[in-house]
Amino acid sequence: MNVMRMKRISIPRLFVTLFCLLILPLTLRAENAREYIAIRKQGAGRISVVLDKTVAKGGRESEWARSVDGTIRSGLDFTGLFNLLPAPLNVRQGQAGALNFSALNSVGAEVYAGGSMSNQSGKAILDMSVYDALSGKLLMKKAYSGDETQLRSMGYRFCADLVELLTGKKCLLFGSKMVFVSNRTGFKEIYMCDFDGQNVVQLTASKSISLTPAVSADGKYLAWTDYTSGRPDLYIRNLADKTTIRVGKPGVNIAPAWRNSTDEVATTLTLDGDQELYLIRPDGKLSRRLTFSRGIDVSPTFSPDGSKMAFVSQRSGMPQIFIQEVEGGTARRVTFSGNYNTQPSWSPLGDKIAYSSLQKNGEINIFIINVDGSGLLQLTSGSKYNEYPSWSPDGSMITFTSTRQGGRKLFVMNADGTNQRQLMHMDGDQQQPSWLRAK
Amino acid sequence: MKNTLPGFIGAAMIVLAGCSSKSAVTESPASASAPDTAPASSSAVAGPVLGDIFFSFDSSALSTEAQDQLKQNAAWLQNHGAQSVVIQGHCDERGTDEYNIALGERRAVSAKQYLTTLGVSDARLSTVSYGEEKPFDPGHNEEAWSKNRRDHFVTK
Structure with a gap:
């Protein structure tokens, strides 16, 4: 069904989307996303995403991370666009903890999304990265911030960005x-x-x-x-x-x-x-x-x-x-x-x-x-x-x-x-x- | 709706008395069976029976049976010149709610126009559509549906 959805992306709409991606203040890798959308045109069905646990240091930050993870999971699930996979145990490797793309490929992941939660003077900062699991290319890196009461909306903002990144269409579900x-x-x-x-x-x-x-x-x-x-x-x-x-x-x-x-x-x-x-x-x-x-x-x-x-x-x-x-x-x-x-x-x-x-x-x-x-x-x-x-x-x-x-x-x-x-x-x-x- | 229950009692008594028409119009059962009942209390004891009329699916056209019933209702109204009547238009649960609210209004207006042509004053008749909101029979089959596609007459 995603095939149909992709085919309906008109050239002007694709341009608008890509233009938006280019001018976004934080890094959305438009070139990579375009490639990704082009590849998806030939694909079918739901997009398999490994949604990794958000990394956090400290009790408060970990609580925020758990809350945001729950929001992102239910938000992405609601769209019906994704097949959410658990991260393989060996998703990170080496001293630096680099992403193990062959492990991601072996569980069938097309996309990897993960990030970290930090606390800057009481403000929650969610730093998310999205990779094409097949090519290992970074598709998007973006930070979301807010106070403790805005964790749900931060999670939904990421969900909307991810949907737009991977489908080329603006997502207005969350918050509606x-x-x-x-x-x-x-x-x-x-x-x-x-x-x-x-x-x-x-x-x-x-x-x-x-x-x-x-x-x-x-x-x-x-x-x-x-x-x-x-x-x-x-x-x-x-x-x-x-x-x-x-x-x-x-x-x-x-x-x-x-x-x-x-x-x-x-x-x-x-x-x-x-x-x-x-x-x-x-x-x-x-x-x-x-x-x-x-x-x-x-x-x-x-x-x-x-x-x-x-x-x-x-x-x-x-x-x-x-x-x-x-x-x-x-x-x-x-x-x-x-x-x-x-x-x-x-x-x-x-x-x-x-x-x-x-x-x-x-x-x-x-x-x-x-x-x-x-x-x-x-x-x-x-x-x-x-x-x-x-x-x-x-x-x-x-x-x-x-x-x-x-x-x-x-x-x-x-x-x-x-x-x-x-x-x-x-x-x-x-x-x-x-x-x-x-x- | 307050006169509905006595109306039913009246209808039930007619059926028990052997009248064949389920929607026959009659005087209140009190006055029919006990002519010496004081007029002052008769309206409180049992209201008049104005028979329902029934419609085909997605239609507000008056059948011959509906027209006959309306003639009886008109006769009763002419004998009870002080009574005003609210004509409620109802629909079965099939079809969609919003469209059926409009259809119920057409059903009620059909009856009102017919009663008016029979000489009942327009000022005594008002209409309201309930669409599917107040089914007479809550069933989900043609038997229930045919009872629910109706105009119901409530005196006030």
């Missing part, structure tokens, strides 16, 4: 967050958690039905749908000052989506007897109407630049996914395979749309399709209801819900459908995950 719905209190409420399902925080306590949370790309606003008034209403919360407004417009107010590069949120209202998509400002005022066709129009999602919108429409009979320019123009149908295609999510890289399809066998499965309607790819199968795909901010992964183990739970997978697993273990059902673009 998602919002979702859970009924664990007996009511559906909105929650937020880290990208890996850790640090769950409850955001609403309306003891009603709260649904479809969405955070704006700049992280300023949360919009969601809530039945506190006895009917579905759109709510918008300013996440900085915690002020919340109720929009109070007629209709279902469901599945809000923030239009990228603007402050506006789209949702479905019923102002003239039909479910149409409208743009609303953060103060709750109506901005303008987006769709003009009989039947349901629902579940908007926007291109990264905010110029186009994909959405679900009933205009051709059964629900299908359409794309139109936000500034007007006719909608173009994107999905033609299957009779019931809903829940579109536009990739942050702009090229693909993930969606769910209710199939003839009764399963609901996740698919991705190119924006032009080509390249249809089924990502889930044989696992009951798989719904509500949402891309990670770098487009490398997709979170979704699945009932494959009984109740509805949050899952994640790589964007090619590999590495599907449950994100977290939480009481009750979880649904409608939305991965935040902002940190």
Whole structure:
């Protein structure tokens, strides 16, 4: 699967990546990395990495090192890109403790990553080195510093650098967050958690039905749908000052989506007897109407630049996914395979749309399709209801819900459908995950 | 929802009494079986029964059966001019939640429009969609699904 990923690296993107590598203040060996990426193009599967124990002198430093090692291991594991190998016993040799590349080769390592932890006036300094285990070339050497409370973020910064170094793609997983719905209190409420399902925080306590949370790309606003008034209403919360407004417009107010590069949120209202998509400002005022066709129009999602919108429409009979320019123009149908295609999510890289399809066998499965309607790819199968795909901010992964183990739970997978697993273990059902673009 | 339980009791009594239609509209069981019940307490003892109507998958079209039921509901409403009604639109668990919230609204609005054409004042009728959020039958088969694709009428 890595073959596919590598082949998609366009020449300009590769140049951008390499340029970034060259200008990074600490040593990223761009030439070697380019060679490495070129070699990986012919390879396949996960990258085998020996992740060595971080060396530290002193009790405090050793504790920091253990903590960072745990973070790096779980971070790299989360990406699904790596096969993490334990370091062979004879990984270092000679008086100077030079790396023993033949020992690394004998355990099948392609890459070696290791480093040391030191203490500079109470500050933790993590000095990491990455080698191509086959050629013995240094690919990257970089130091990360922070105080004791920043060990996790230091570890994740290294993980992101390693992913970018070895894949040529920017990694925005670590430090990202998602919002979702859970009924664990007996009511559906909105929650937020880290990208890996850790640090769950409850955001609403309306003891009603709260649904479809969405955070704006700049992280300023949360919009969601809530039945506190006895009917579905759109709510918008300013996440900085915690002020919340109720929009109070007629209709279902469901599945809000923030239009990228603007402050506006789209949702479905019923102002003239039909479910149409409208743009609303953060103060709750109506901005303008987006769709003009009989039947349901629902579940908007926007291109990264905010110029186009994909959405679900009933205009051709059964629900299908359409794309139109936000500034007007006719909608173009994107999905033609299957009779019931809903829940579109536009990739942050702009090229693909993930969606769910209710199939003839009764399963609901996740698919991705190119924006032009080509390249249809089924990502889930044989696992009951798989719904509500949402891309990670770098487009490398997709979170979704699945009932494959009984109740509805949050899952994640790589964007090619590999590495599907449950994100977290939480009481009750979880649904409608939305991965935040902002940190 | 507070009138739902008496409504069920009413429906159960009708079935026990041998009425064939599961969604038949009737006066409250108290007044049907005990005509001397004081009117003041009848609404508190047992609410009216406005029969549910049912839909096909992904449809808000009114079937002949649904239209017949709505005619009975309209007749009852015309005899009880003080009652307002919330029409709840519901969906089965198939399909996706957000789309079904919109579909539930269409189902509720279909019934409202039909009742209005039958002469029930628009001002007495409001709608709310619950999509899949409040299934009548929690089962995961067509029997449950067919019961959940419905409009439910709650007097207030």
